[in-house]
Amino acid sequence: xxxxxxxxxxxxxxxxxxxxxxxxxxxxxxxxxxxxxxxxxxxxxxxxxxxxxxxxxxxxxxxxxxxxxxxxxxxxxxxxxxxxxxxxxxxxxxxxxxxxxxxxxxxxxxxxxxxxxxxxxxxxxxxxxxxxxxxxxxxxxxxxxxxxxxxxxxxxxxxxxxxxxxxxxxxxxxxxxxxxxxxxxxxxxxxxxxxxxxxxxxxxxxxxxxxxxxxxxxxxxxxxxxxxxxxxxxx
Amino acid sequence: xxxxxxxxxxxxxxxxxxxxxxxxxxxxxxxxxxxxxxxxxxxxxxxxxxxxxxxxxxxxxxxxxxxxxxxxxxxxxxxxxxxx
Numbered sequence: 001x002x003x004x005x006x007x008x009x010x011x012x013x014x015x016x017x018x019x020x021x022x023x024x025x026x027x028x029x030x031x032x033x034x035x036x037x038x039x040x041x042x043x044x045x046x047x048x049x050x051x052x053x054x055x056x057x058x059x060x061x062x063x064x065x066x067x068x069x070x071x072x073x074x075x076x077x078x079x080x081x082x083x084x085x086x087x088x089x090x091x092x093x094x095x096x097x098x099x100x101x102x103x104x105x106x107x108x109x110x111x112x113x114x115x116x117x118x119x120x121x122x123x124x125x126x127x128x129x130x131x132x133x134x135x136x137x138x139x140x141x142x143x144x145x146x147x148x149x150x151x152x153x154x155x156x157x158x159x160x161x162x163x164x165x166x167x168x169x170x171x172x173x174x175x176x177x178x179x180x181x182x183x184x185x186x187x188x189x190x191x192x193x194x195x196x197x198x199x200x201x202x203x204x205x206x207x208x209x210x211x212x213x214x215x216x217x218x219x220x221x222x223x224x225x226x227x228x229x230x231x232x233x234x235x
Numbered sequence: 236x237x238x239x240x241x242x243x244x245x246x247x248x249x250x251x252x253x254x255x256x257x258x259x260x261x262x263x264x265x266x267x268x269x270x271x272x273x274x275x276x277x278x279x280x281x282x283x284x285x286x287x288x289x290x291x292x293x294x295x296x297x298x299x300x301x302x303x304x305x306x307x308x309x310x311x312x313x314x315x316x317x318x319x
Binding site: 060063064067095096103106108109150151152 | 256
């Protein structure tokens with residue numbers, strides 16, 4: 001039995017087809033593109049909010065997309081424990097929608113950064129990292145101008161205490177440092193999950209590191225972990 | 236008809252690298268005395284409302300719900316009745 005991944009398409013999304021390709025061609029699961037004006041997600045197992053520049057990033061990244069009709073159903077889906085992955089612009093939309101805490105500020109350098117980076121798996125016991133080891137270093141690309149994660153100190157402490165910081169930027173050996181932080185994110189945070197653990201937001205693009213033809217497949221581990229996490233339910 | 240002017244700024248606790256870059260430009264021009272440059276957004280809008288209070292309420296609501304993100308931004312506004 002195959003899982004169905006619903007990939008929401010906003011005006012300005014540009015990683016929707018990459019995600020679709022990763023899910024169908026690389027993972028062999030089903031993928032469906034869902035236009036943002038749909039009132040319902042339909043019957044899906046996983047929702048992906050893909051990268052891009054929804055609504056031209058006008059006002060703030062993700063600020064307008066969060067009011068798209070389909071977002072009401074995304075909030076409902078998440079509240080019911082549904083698996084949601086927000087990648088890059090998708091992460092920004094999830095923070096604007098209040099499904100994840102904090103905000104993505106302008107990069108410290110003020111530059112759009114498009115690069116291969118290393119991230120360290122801080123929590124391998126999530127629906128998204130079950131096939132990873134604690135401390136494992138993944139090489140995954142980033143491409144964003146507003147990826148500088150910020151939250152109030154109390155919020156950051158809570159995220160860390162609850163194991164909700166899933167990824168941190170690091171060097172190739174897994175050492176956290178300021179030099180290895182591409183955007184100025186507080187405590188090198190690259191990805192977090194919701195309190196229930198079912199909503200992930202991350203700035204790096206795992207869908208761009210899933211096809212061996214592109215040179216890196218570390219991103220595939222995340223998608224494989226999600227699929228694997230459904231196995232007991234499918235059995 | 237009412238006319239609102241809204242200013243959205245990054246909260247004081249948040250580093251503003253854009254403001255810093257602009258300040259650097261001013262220093263390059265020789266204006267060494269300029270400090271604490273902060274960048275923000277300015278929004279103007281017209282509102283068809285029964286009275287000024289109602290127009291202010293609408294302005295506050297759209298600012299809270301959409302124009303500013305309270306995690307990182309503050310806002311202030313003025314609302315005036317438009318001369319017919």
